[in-house]
Amino acid sequence: MKKALKLAIVCALTCCFWLIPAQAQENEGVATSVLITPKAGHEDELIKAITDYHHFVAQFEGHFEYNWYEILTGPHTGKYLARSGNHNWAEFDEEYDWQEEANKVFEEKVAPHIEHAQRMMTEEMEEYSHWPESFDGYTHFWVENWYIKNGHGMKFRKHLKKIVETLKANGFPNYWGFFSVESGGYGGQVQIVSAHKGFADMADSEPSFYDIMSKELGGDEAFEEFMAEWGSTFKSGKNWTVKHMPEASDYGKKE
Secondary structure: HHHHHHHHHHHHHOOOOOOOHHOOOOOEEEEEEEEEEOOOOOOOHHHHHHHHHHHHOOOOOOOOEEEEEEEEOOOOOEEEEEEEEEEEEHHHHHHOOHHHHHHHHHHHHHHHHEEEEEEEEEOOOOHHEOOOOOOOOOOOEEEEEEEOOOOHHHHHHHHHHHHHHHHHHHHHHHHOEEEEEEEOOOOEEHHHHHHHOOHHHHHOOOOOOOHHHHHHHHHHHHHHHHHHHHHHHEEEEEEEEEEEEEEEOOOOOOO
């Protein structure tokens, strides 16, 4: 049983590392992420081991680069999230002759510090996303799962499109992305992610969502009716906050 679990962890965390280098990738919206539960008391050892491993694979053509995040709030507090995005589906079929060696290093150096790992694949819903030109200074990300009800997909997207277009046109100061969960989750699952420069940046903004939308829709009553219609198309799930871990995301590149 322990051997099977160990192999599953290695597979979850390494089968997606062997992809086209970042500079050669098309800017596509497919991402892979792994929710990582460290063994009790192994947190520091895990971060040291994964950083060393990143420096090791950086020498190989075709390595895949993950960003690591510490989960600060919500049901997964104390765990980690490793994520890499901007890929296309074909990249996940690539194979390299150095994978076996890298898998062995990962199994020996990193896997012993991991209790459990769960993988998820997502694809960005770019039409509904709104990101800053640069992520410099953005260290915290708020994540929430939504579940679109059966048969309500078109209505959900119609209302969401109206919201996104209105917020963009009226200077809403926040940034966000919508991601469709393609595997590792549930049918109709969507994740919304918002970017912030710390906890203080998560405070209510001006102009607020309510101010912008109620003005666009023609008042309080119209706003409440619109939100009720949209809210009937999905249900919200768990949410959490993560903080970027630059040390664990380092591949030893010289600036």
